[in-house]
Amino acid sequence: MYAHKRSPLVWFSHITVLLLVVLWTVPTFGLLVTSFRDKDQIVASGWWTALSTSTQNLIYRTPGADGQVEEDGVYVISGNALEGSAGEVASFGTSSLRPSEYEVGQTVDIDDGQTLTVDENGDYRMVSQEPFEGRRGQRIFVTAEIPPRFTLENYRNVLTSEGIGQSFLNSLTVAIPSTIIPVLVAAYAAYALSWMKFPFRNLLLAIVVGLLVVPLQMSLIPLLQMYNKIGQTFNVPSKTYVGIWLAHMGFGLPLAVYLLRNYIAGLPREIMESARVDGANDFTIFNKIILPLSYPALASFAIFQFLWTWNDLLVATVFLGNSEQTIVLTARLRELLGSRGGNWEILTASAFISIIVPLIVFFALQRYLVRGLLAGSVKGG
Template sequence: MAHASGKSAGRSSFGKWAVHIAALLFVIVWTIPTLGILVTSLRDKDQIVGSGWWASFFSSTQVQQVRLAGPDKQVEKDGKFVIEGNVFENPGGTQVSAFGARAQEPTKFEVGTVADLGDGETLQINADGSYVQSSIKKFEGSRGQRVYFSSTVPPRFTTENYGNVLTSEGVGRSFLNSLTVTIPATIIPIMIAAFAAYALAWMRFPGRALLIAVIIGLLVVPLQMALIPLLEMYNGVGNLFGVPSKTYLGIWLAHTGFGLPFAIYLLRSYIAGLPREIMESARIDGASDFEIFMKIVLPLSFPVLASFAIFQFLWVWNDLLVAMVFLGTGANELVLTGKLNALLGSRGGDWDILTTSAFITIILPLIVFFSLQRYFVRGLLAGSVKGG
């Protein structure tokens, strides 16, 4: 018996460690991309193109091309024509390590070397970026010599990317629009679902089982399939009563409709698992169903309410499709996701704007999640394993 007990304890300890390691791996897998977005959004625009975010904390070597000053800057010294300048627009910090005059050999000459370019022309580029170009003949043409050089660039972080995005016209308005949509669209389905879940869990009435089956069936209905019929129905009712089609009321009702099946299913599973003795004692004391719901069920159901609030807030905040259909795409109606999408336009390669916009959109959801996260797992697990 002792031997069997020891083996069981060993298996239990191994299983506990396996769960902890798996959870840690999931945390790492999800955290690394978020860290990459944050670091990239704070990097200099030119460095984003040159290297990955993981290399942003170390100096990097980059090959660049630049045109030297034109012939109009030449001066005559000791019988030669000389052009002087610096390959860096803002010298300081960055060091040149090698240079060349051809794209095929961008690092042919060591820094400080006087390179022979042919026809009596020489070029010397120093580590600080200063250069001296000389020729026995007068420089001609309208543009300067194109040269290539490799440079050691120190890491540079800046908040300029956030300034560019946040100060763009309409971003502040779209942020308020997102809040106006998200907060009511989170609270309304919770209020309706809580009453419905209590009725389906503890009240007996005809058609109760059919309603539960319909709710479970609605969980698998794709949003895209129901979106257009729902919009046509809403517009029809709006035309009948003279209500404009593009209003906040419409998008609140849409998000409520899409969120209710999951909310009722989750809350009913949790509420059905509450101790029956508490409900019976309250009824013996003369409490009505409404009093039981308000004074007993709601306080005990706060963890599952918080869990659903996180889900619904994240879904509505990150939504673009429903907002564009029910609210519109005008300058005063765009939500934050729509405005940032419009800000990007066709500039899909501007990683500074992409990463900064992405991180701006997740700041508020992260605040909401960490504020309610202590209820999240408890409410979600209880709602999934309790009840019938």
């Protein structure tokens, strides 16, 4: 008896899948870690160093003359160059050209008899025999070893100050009905194309298959023009959620009908015939038999449809616009990329907020995904 050996193609497939999983998981994990890091540490080091101490070059400006106090005949300005944060100062300087000129604990002359001392914990002390003058303080350049810092402030800023919370709700308002409506309509159509006999059934099925290759960009403008004309005729607003629900339904129906028809047509004919013998009509058969048996196919398409509508930008911009009341999450993130492109803590937190819902949907329904797609691909009526 020969031992079973896996072919090289099987090993290649497994390695390829593993590689794809790693390539998808690592950036997502890095995005999650970065979204919880302190904004200064995000700029100073990569996310893979999040658990290690980082060296940062900080600039601190002391208070001006208003912050001085008189002690034993001299004038003192004191504080903490690390602003109370944890860390150890390795060196400091008073010039941007020589930011690490002095060692901690060293007392240096800065100007007109004024001296500066910076301790390891960041405490500094400026002393002058004469009163300090001017409203602007002295700049202190500090090189410090900062321990890892994690915070929820990034998410707090995003969900409150940046308007992401409202956009998050707007995206849910768009995505949930835009997923449920096409699934239900396509399920009824798929049953009719599979088990009901009527004229031109095969022609309708061919039209559905043909619509799969129509680019969204080519049909978007004619659809918008038709929608606007209907709105003008009945005197209804054009930028409404109903409009984008109908648009997503139209763009999603061809794939939905195709997938569900293949699945439903492969269900055992004996079940339907037995139900008809017992007096069930098509509506009863669909609701009592077809829907419960079609959960894998329905869930597989629901995943694709939800991911598409949640991440959509083009259709949402055309049918909803970018007003504060209707702007979706993807459009809000686009604005953040333009206005806050340097604030990585804002962008990473925003990006992870945008992908957390699709991740939840995918992992909740992923057990149905492969079953539904495979069943629809090998069975036909």
